[in-house]
Amino acid sequence: MKEANFYPGPSRVFANIPEYIYEAYMEGIMSINHRSAEFMHLMEETIRTVKDRLQIPADYTFVFTSSATECWEIIAQSLTRTQSQHFFNGAFGQKWAEYAGYLTKVNQIRFDPNEELPTHLLDAKSDVICVTHNETSNATAVDMNLLRVLRANSSGRVIAVDATSSIGGVELDYRAADVWFGSVQKCLGLPAGMGIMLLSPRAVKAAETIGENKHYNSLVKLLENAARNQTSYTPNVLDIYLLYRTQRLSKGIVATQEKLTERYVAYEQLFAKAPGVSFLIENKAVRSKTVLALKADHVLKLHAEAKDRGIVLGNGYGAWKSSTFRIANFPAIKSKEVEKLHEFFTRKL
Ligand SMILES: *Cc1c(COP(=O)(O)O)cnc(C)c1O
Secondary structure, eight states: OOSEEOOSSSOOOOTTHHHHHHHHHHTTGGGOOTTSHHHHHHHHHHHHHHHHHHTOOTTSEEEEESOHHHHHHHHHHHSOSSEEEEEESSHHHHHHHHHHHHHSEEEEEEOOTTSOOOGGGOOSSOSEEEEESEETTTTEEOOHHHHHHHHHHSTTOEEEEEOTTTBTTBOOOGGGOSEEEEETTSTTOOOSSOEEEEEOHHHHHHHHHHOOOOSTTOHHHHHHHHHTTOOSSOOOHHHHHHHHHHHHHOOOHHHHHHHHHHHHHHHHHHHHHSTTEEESOOOGGGBOSSEEEEEESOHHHHHHHHHHTTEEOEEOOGGGTTTEEEEEOOTTSOHHHHHHHHHHHHHTO
8 A cells, every 4th residue: 555544434444354265266256156155154153243343242132234424214115104313413313314314204303413312312212212322424423321311311212223334443332222233445455345333223114014015124123144144135245245254354353443543542632732722522521532533724725735745644534524524543544554644643743
């Protein structure tokens, strides 16, 4: 890789991806039939490995989708009877609410990015409660304890969590919600083009009770296929293989989180000293550990200067596009690259 890429998705992929792609080609993985025994074995091993490394409860069902965006629709289409409630403070959570709104009734709760998840606004009518764990656009994250509060007050209803830019990077309390999903091009460090979705026994039961089966991606069909270690439509077998190979090598989510936390703390110290740079989110308690959003005086100039040094900074998102830049703190980024970024900002001091 010529450049140190800090874009928060698509983002830097793991350094051994080229080797694994070559291996997949030589072994014919890219061409295996997705109804074959060979594929079913690969899917089984991949799920077993990911569940082990990410400490996902054994009774949670794992399904492959094509993206996080598809998961938004699956939840609205197959898990929502009458209404879903959406808590959001940024662009991704808002988009989820919008897409759900085309398929079902929605109750939108927008909260301030500097504030904690307003659990007291939980409504009693929605059958699904939707939360974005890590809001990639403004670099905020929801405290696991507040998810547990939602869980305790939700009287058995389904809680769905978009963890696209945190799954694989930080420890998640999977038991605090029923549906967790994300795509692979963020913390999982893989080429884009696949999503994963985890369902609690309660979510599986809800899907079966509702029984919605009018779409190619109806949840009951995904679940029926997953039970046989298959998929409804031809999956991204290469990405499944890459997920298997990279996770097999992973030291597990505790070690990964430790590494990212260390890097995060060092970034906080660095940017506390950098002139004209400050965190977009003032409240430290709600800041994401996997994506950083920083305000800067001359963002365009900063991007150009960084580029000259072989560093790609992430653009700000949506309303924050011209006033902020973002930095991915994802596991696939190398320590050498992190050092390079520190050097770049230290030189400006
Ligand atoms: C990137 C992202 C998505 C969209 O992922 P796709 O793979 O493009 O569907 C959804 N939610 C969050 C929080 C994201 O960061």
